[in-house]
Amino acid sequence: MAFLDDSRSTGHLTGEARVEDYLALLKPSVMQLVVFTAIVGLVVAPGVINPIVAIIAVLCIAIGAGGSAALNMWYDSDIDAVMSRTLNRPIPAGRMTPEQALIFGMVLSLFSVALLGLATNWVAAGLLAFTIFFYAVIYTIWLKRRTPQNIVIGGAAGAFPPMVGWAAVTGTVSIESVVLFLIIFLWTPPHFWALALYKQSDYGAAGVPMMPNVAGNASTKRQIFGYTLVLAASAMLPTWLGFAGPIYTAVAVVTGLSFVLLAWRLLRTGEDVAMRRSARTLFNYSLSYLFIVFFAFMTDNLLARFGGVFA
CATH class of the missing domain: 1.10.357.140 (UbiA prenyltransferase)
Structure with missing residues (x-):
């Protein structure tokens, strides 16, 4: 090197x-x-x-x-x-x-x-x-x-x-920090592959083997949907493991279902302009998703620590 x-x-x-x-x-x-x-x-x-x-x-x-x-x-x-x-x-x-x-x-x-x-x-x-x-x-x-x-x-x-x-x-x-790691780790593929779907000509010109350029749009959309399902389920781990409360749980459910719905819509689109528009919508939503979920987790924990909301 x-x-x-x-x-x-x-x-x-x-x-x-x-x-x-x-x-x-x-x-x-x-x-x-x-x-x-x-x-x-x-x-x-x-x-x-x-x-x-x-x-x-x-x-x-x-x-x-x-x-x-x-x-x-x-x-x-x-x-x-x-x-x-x-x-x-x-x-x-x-x-x-x-x-x-x-x-x-x-x-x-x-x-x-x-x-x-x-x-x-x-x-x-x-x-x-x-x-x-x-x-x-x-x-x-x-x-x-x-x-x-x-x-x-x-x-x-x-x-x-x-x-x-x-x-x-x-x-x-600890397990708490590992779960936070896992949520971001699973969020990354649908986030970046959505970007790659509507910017694949860029990646193709640069010779970067992003998933749409290698496996095709249909396969990429299926993988985005699969990762999104796993992400939505994994975002519930803080609740299931007992270190998040009702605020986080409600936010994780709503945002996770919204993510899955957008991924499903992308999966059902064709190979045209509508697909690129749907991919861009999913990409933009994914940015908000992580901020919202982590903010809810922090809020829930702070309220539990200082207000005894679900202690």
Whole structure:
């Protein structure tokens, strides 16, 4: 693996990178979800953490996520240049060199892990380090261009943040944090495959073996529906295992059924514009779904802790 490969530069450098270009490397839209799920893990974890330390922990997770995103953009700069939704990123647009992104990503990654370990504990820091490694190396470098299961396996990277937040408080990994991990892990395939259905020409041009390009639309829609059924059932685990109450249960049921309904509608569409429209609707809903479910879980636990709602 050549970490400094000039051949990965995809455009003519038009000038010095700006602050906003470095911010773009962090993938702020993705980071919002990462940070939020990490906060949920931190807030619901049993035990007490100093508020300042909690803020530092969240910042470390955000910085680590941003560092891994920068490494992803460094390695993927060649395919980003041929995909419509990524061609304006700093490297393919020529506003930054790959070397700048690589150094930026490495510095952020190392700094976030070291600071999290010093501020909280080394279990949390180790989980964060593994998360960064998993996203930057296992997913980006190894899986993404080799298998249509890239999102299924690589989705683990996005599922670790609530475990990191939990470990920052407790220094351990528990069944509760594992369940939160599982929900995000199972959410990832229908979320990204819905995107791939209406952006498959992009992935095809870039040579990325996303499921619709390899297995076809019909197979992808069936797999989306299957994963959605498993996700909706798994979202009930907090209730069945006794660490969520009526608010979460009601929200999980309603949002899960809505997800299944949208996946079913997608499954029943043909191979035309209606399919792409249905896939986009499912993709947009999936973004809201995870925020709503995790917010309900956090609310339910906070009310139980401080208000005795279902204690």
